[in-house]
Amino acid sequence: MSTRSETISTPPPRLASTGASYRAEERWSLAGVYLFLLIFSIFILIPFIWPFLSAFTNKPENVSSLYLYWPVSFTWDHFWNAIYGRGQALTLLRNSLLTVGGAVLFSLVICSMGGYALSRSRFRFKRALMFGILLVQIIPGTATVLPLYL
Structure with a gap:
């Protein structure tokens, strides 16, 4: 068995900055x-x-x-x-709350009945209809305003 007798050189020490x-x-x-x-x-x-x-x-x-x-x-x-x-900010706020509250209640009732009917019934092209509903929700509302003014 032979051993190597190489000298390993180490790099010179760096001048390290003090911690402070x-x-x-x-x-x-x-x-x-x-x-x-x-x-x-x-x-x-x-x-x-x-x-x-x-x-x-x-x-x-x-x-x-x-x-x-x-x-x-x-x-x-x-x-x-x-x-x-x-x-008359209080009057305007009351009118806005009544309008928005009525619209939310109306859409909640209609959409929940429609969702229940879609979930329970089985019919042809149900998947296509569900895909169409999701596709309509992807389009932002502001994108549908432009065709109204053309």
């Missing part, structure tokens, strides 16, 4: 990412915050400046007028 400096670099990098995310989120939230704050100001203060601000004169008048004043 690596952690400091990582902290600064993470702080930069958080700063970027904070600035980005402020720009994203401004279009939502501005109308919300404008709802609590009176009209002259609302149009006097174009900057994001905290309302100087805090008022609930816009909400009061929308609900109880000229807006």
